[in-house]
Amino acid sequence: xxxxxxxxxxxxxxxxxxxxxxxxxxxxxxxxxxxxxxxxxxxxxxxxxxxxxxxxxxxxxxxxxxxxxxxxxxxxxxxxxxxxxxxxxxxxxxxxxxxxxxxxxxxxxxxxxxxxxxxxxxxxxxxxxxxxxxxxxxxxxxxxxxxxxxxxxxxxxxxxxxxxxxxxxxxxxxxxxxxxxxxxxxxxxxxxxxxxxxxxxxxxxxxxxxxxxxxxxxxxxxxxxxxxxxxxxxxxxxxxxxxxxxxxxxxxxxxxxxxxxxxxxxxxxxxxxxxxxxxxxxxxxxxxxxxxxxxxxxxxxxxxxxxxxxxxxxxxxxxxxxxxxxxxxxxxxxxxxxxxxxxxxxxxxxxxxxxxxxxxxxxxxxxxxxxxxxxxxxxxxxxxxxxxxxxxxxxxxxxxxxxxxxxxxxxxxxxxxxxxxxxxxxxxxxxxxxxxxxxxxxxxxxxxxxxxxxxxxxxxxxxxxxxxxxxxxxxxxxxxxxxxxxxxxxxxxxxxxxxxxxxxxxxxxxxxxxxxxxx
Ligand code: NAD
Numbered sequence: 158x159x160x161x162x163x164x165x166x167x168x169x170x171x172x173x174x175x176x177x178x179x180x181x182x183x184x185x186x187x188x189x190x191x192x193x194x195x196x197x198x199x200x201x202x203x204x205x206x207x208x209x210x211x212x213x214x215x216x217x218x219x220x221x222x223x224x225x226x227x228x229x230x231x232x233x234x235x236x237x238x239x240x241x242x243x244x245x246x247x248x249x250x251x252x253x254x255x256x257x258x259x260x261x262x263x264x265x266x267x268x269x270x271x272x273x274x275x276x277x278x279x280x281x282x283x284x285x286x287x288x289x290x291x292x293x294x295x296x297x298x299x300x301x302x303x304x305x306x307x308x309x310x311x312x313x314x315x316x317x318x319x320x321x322x323x324x325x326x327x328x329x330x331x332x333x334x335x336x337x338x339x340x341x342x343x344x345x346x347x348x349x350x351x352x353x354x355x356x357x358x359x360x361x362x363x364x365x366x367x368x369x370x371x372x373x374x375x376x377x378x379x380x381x382x383x384x385x386x387x388x389x390x391x392x393x394x395x396x397x398x399x400x401x402x403x404x405x406x407x408x409x410x411x412x413x414x415x416x417x418x419x420x421x422x423x424x425x426x427x428x429x430x431x432x433x434x435x436x437x438x439x440x441x442x443x444x445x446x447x448x449x450x451x452x453x454x455x456x457x458x459x460x461x462x463x464x465x466x467x468x469x470x471x472x473x474x475x476x477x478x479x480x481x482x483x484x485x486x487x488x489x490x491x492x493x494x495x496x497x498x499x500x501x502x503x504x505x506x507x508x509x510x511x512x513x514x515x516x517x518x519x520x521x522x523x524x525x526x527x528x529x530x531x532x533x534x535x536x537x538x539x540x541x542x543x544x545x546x547x548x549x550x551x552x553x554x555x556x557x558x559x560x561x562x563x564x565x566x567x568x569x570x571x572x573x574x575x576x577x578x579x580x581x582x583x584x585x586x587x588x589x590x591x592x593x594x595x596x597x598x599x600x601x602x603x604x605x606x607x608x609x610x611x612x613x614x615x616x617x618x619x620x621x622x623x624x625x626x627x628x629x630x631x632x633x634x635x636x637x638x639x640x641x642x643x644x645x646x647x648x649x650x651x652x653x654x655x656x657x658x659x660x661x662x663x664x665x666x667x668x669x670x671x672x673x674x675x676x
Pocket of ligand 1: 322323324325326327331349350351352380381385386400403405423424425426456457561563589630634
């Protein structure tokens with residue numbers, strides 16, 4: 158299958174094949190490619206073929222980008238919030254107008270099916286819509302007469318240059334979670350997207366400039382560990398937002414905080430869906446299939462553990478799930494009518510397959526085995542396709558239960574009681590999302606109250622909060638105080654300044670050497 162990506166055709170410096178298209182950085186309002194020493198490979202997961210080379214930024218590239226961003230910040234932060242909101246409105250319209258192009262770019266580099274890619278852009282756009290209200294969202298507080306002729310007020314100011322480091326699985330939505338509030342609040346932003354699917358971010362940055370943002374307000378710098386470390390330790394960077402796997406999130410949080418940055422770092426997940434005996438099992442099975450296998454399980458809010466309560470519930474649920482997993486329609490991401498596309502890279506395919514092998518070794522029952530799936534669509538013979546896999550009789554001591562697999566693999570862990578199911582979610586290292594399916598309001602309420610997880614669904618399989626709420630997990634799924642988007646996004650990208658003012662009328666009161674108290 159031919160790639161739909163429109164890259165400039167030119168030879169990357171550094172000895173790549175002449176025919177290899179390359180992705181650009183986006184710095185100071187234009188596509189930019191300085192001398193490049195190191196390149197990464199971008200593949201179309203549906204064909205397995207390389208479609209582009211992505212430059213890896215050096216420490217000097219990072220330094221130049223930060224200085225450009227700093228310059229842009231000086232101007233942008235002086236624009237009124239209303240003017241910045243107007244740029245956001247135009248940006249929203251432009252993203253909407255280009256939704257098909259952006260979705261095709263996502264599908265071609267990530268591998269998720271086109272409808273899912275459009276859904277991703279739509280969810281990202283909702284954050285932009287929220288940010289169109291920035292004049293209201295940044296309002297401070299005012300107290301008249303906190304003491305005799307003294308008034309007090311607080312205001313929010315942008316932090317400066319903010320950096321976002323994003324994962325491969327949402328190449329548009331997660332960058333929008335970060336850059337929309339950061340920029341609307343008056344910051345300049347440097348995005349370091351995933352090197353696996355870097356092109357959508359560049360298009361997004363072009364659209365923001367078209368919407369009227371001055372050059373340098375949004376920069377996109379590609380790269381790996383070298384670029385990330387230079388960004389999060391740079392003295393002119395003020396805030397770091399990270400979304401990715403837990404080991405990297407933990408290390409980014411520690412390093413950036415040690416360099417005096419404000420940091421939020423979201424990590425991995427292992428999301429449970431508890432099925433109570435009174436649940437509508439067909440409804441629960443349908444929900445589980447979409448939540449476990451949509452986007453080939455490469456979502457931080459994917460359900461990867463089903464916890465039926467009672468053996469009768471488990472037997473009936475597994476029978477329903479198995480039939481549905483076998484019926485999944487799997488094929489190239491741009492083909493019509495597919496439920497699921499390929500995995501993102503060959504290396505990720507090997508990792509997921511390794512976990513399925515491990516589950517068999519650990520003694521779990523592999524009810525449906527996705528390892529042998531091959532796409533027969535023309536041109537997709539070398540794509541990174543994997544069928545859906547379903548494990549039953551998984552136990553909490555198995556690594557396939559404890560670790561994040563991030564692929565189309567659902568583990569069924571049977572619980573005898575509600576307490577056991579709840580305890581399982583609570584004891585797990587991760588605490589991103591969780592869900593319960595039941596018709597019993599009492600059980601649902603108890604679950605919501607006691608579960609140690611950041612985002613909870615009741616008869617909703619993927620409880621991703623809308624843009625005007627905030628997104629974030631608990632435990633090893635998130636480090637830092639502020640979540641993504643909603644009011645937390647505004648709080649993260651602004652600092653509060655509190656002013657106490659008095660306009661005395663020519664009275665000299667002398668010096669006061671004691672702690673001021675109310676008069
Ligand atoms: P990843 O941690 O491998 O990469 C994330 C980003 O960090 C990328 O930009 C990558 O280039 C960079 N990076 C990778 N290794 C690095 C290193 N050693 N030093 C510095 N930077 C490094 O994650 P991924 O595979 O791209 O994405 C999948 C992961 O992201 C999963 O664990 C998933 O659960 C998680 N995720 C979490 C959320 C959330 O909100 N909690 C949302 C989406 C994805």
